[in-house]
Amino acid sequence: GENVEQHPSTLSVQEGDSAVIKCTYSDSASNYFPWYKQELGKRPQLIIDIRSNVGEKKDQRIAVTLNKTAKHFSLHITETQPEDSAVYFCAASKAAWGGATNKLIFGTGTLLAVQP
């Protein structure tokens, strides 16, 4: 069935260091991979996404890479700041035709702690 594995479950870094979170998906038809940041008690917020026709995408300090062959995608945060501390979720979905909607299958989350 559809599944997304996410590692690590917790990650502690020093301010200014880089953080990398990795996900693996099972459904080879998946073609859209968003990353969400969730602060305690808040809604998941879309921070970056990548589609299957692209291998890498960057937005300031965050970047996402996709390896379709290996069915891996990763989030990279550089120059981490204390405000980056949150739970990060990866997700995968596939385009569904004929008017159907595209559910997101989420990973289990990574608690990122940036130590000042």
Added chain:
Amino acid sequence: EPEVTQTPSHQVTQMGQEVILRCVPISNHLYFYWYRQILGQKVEFLVSFYNNEISEKSEIFDDQFSVERPDGSNFTLKIRSTKLEDSAMYFCASSNDRYNNEQYFGPGTRLTVT
């Protein structure tokens, strides 16, 4: 910037009672979703909705659950007879493009069943 809104923010109910969770998606969005998140766990898909009908539902979304878009702005999730295990945060999400699928989440309703 437009946002998805949800009410109430917190709902406490007794087991067996009916609850309705309300969402107002972003106004030009056409695709609507409900997800839930049990405390400390990942976000799980419940149901998707398009063109006034359910597009897909998960195995969690059994006969006790229903969704409705009663007017041009609201999107509701009803649980007919709540169980203790329904306690969770329920998120509504919407998107305006089925292919690009950027889904924006509401702030959630924390449902506590006692």
